[in-house]
Amino acid sequence: MGQPAAILIAGPTASGKSGLALQLAERLGGTVINADSMQVYGDLRVITARPTREEEARVPHLLYGHVDGAENYSVGRWLADARAALDDAAARRLVPIFAGGTGLYFKTLTSGLAAVPPVDADIRVDVRARLDAHGPAVLHAELARHDPAAAERLSPNDRVRIARALEVVLSTGRPLVDWHQQGLPPLLDSARVVRVFLAPDRAELYRRIDGRFSVMLEAGALDEVRAFAARKLDPLLPAMKAHGVPWLIRHLAGELSLDEAADKARADTRHYAKRQFTWFRHQLADWPQLEPDAALENVLSAWSSSP
Incomplete structure (x- = not known):
């Protein structure tokens, strides 16, 4: 098949993906390309466990912290950014090494992605305002009138996906499933990549997650979240839901002690790691687990x- 085109490193949070990518980049002459949906946000270096500035100085890193927290960054936009990153790596004769925990990013690299056009900004604002005012069940009923298939698929309490599906159908006049039939091509041939899913022992992984949050707090995560919260952004934005951010915001508002907020954040992250294992097991079952x-x-x- 010829020399592989890229290395793909996936795994649950805190499994050591960034460290492995750094080692490989140093050994092979590579560039590390972010495949984590939260590490794209410039506002959140510490709380999302982005590589440190010192690590970024050792080898080239791409797609880290290049998006403002006020933006609703999409998988489609990441795919476009990943294409540019691959072009950059090729121009510099560097091995592209994708590392991250967002399974859908990896799936789109080798399978492509349905292309949904941008949602009208006024419609987005209206849907989000009505969601806050009336709750998801009311919007779910509205969605059932415009896109019955989506409404049947979604729980009446799934705020984010209900809002997204309703925004798309109101903005484009077509249900989300219609757009899923049109796609963007994959960027990489699945037969020409080296893939690995890091699968540490669960108990050890959970210990690492718990310990890492303490390290984040010592490294300034609370001040980082304080500055981010001061922007008073839409709570439905992806960056506002990064693990630890909602709980630390509640602590800053006086609703929880720091210990309570930290415990909640650790629990959320452990649950997320469990979901990552499940997603990859079902969606990318052919990846070697190590x-x-x-x-x-x-x-x-x-x-x-x-060869």
Whole structure:
């Protein structure tokens, strides 16, 4: 098949993806490309566990912190950004190494993505205002009139997806499923990538998650969230829901002690890690799953042994 085109490193949060990517980039002459939907936001370096400035200085890093927290960054936009990152890597003769925990990003790299046009800004504002005023059940009933298939698929309490589906059908006149039939092509041939899903022992992973949040607080996560909260952005924006952000905002508002907020954030992150395992097991079942300690040599071997 020839030399692989890229290395893809996925796994649950706190599994060591960024560290592995850094090691591989140094060994192979590579650039690390972000595949985590929260690490794109410039406002949130610490709380999203982005690579440090020192790590970013060791090898090129792309698609980290390049999006303002006020933006509703989409998978489609990430795919366009990833295309530009691949072009940059090719121009500089660097091995592209994608690392992150957002499964849909990896799936779109090798499978493509349905293209949904931008939603009218006035419609978005109206839908979000009515969601806040009346709750998701009312909008779910409205969605059932315009897009019955989407309404049947979604829980009446799923605020984010109800809002998204309603915005699309009201803005374009077509249900979301119609747009899913039109797609963007994949960027990489699945037969020409080296893939790995880091699968640490669950108990050890949960210990790492809990300990990492303490490190984040020591590194200034609370001040980072304080500055972000001061922007008073729409709470439905993706960046406003980054793990730890809602709980620390409630602490800053006097609703919770810092210990309570930290415990809630740790629990949310552990639950998210569990969902990541499940998603990859069902959606990308052919990915090799490895313990983090075995991943470096395994990936290097797979890279060098390709014909």
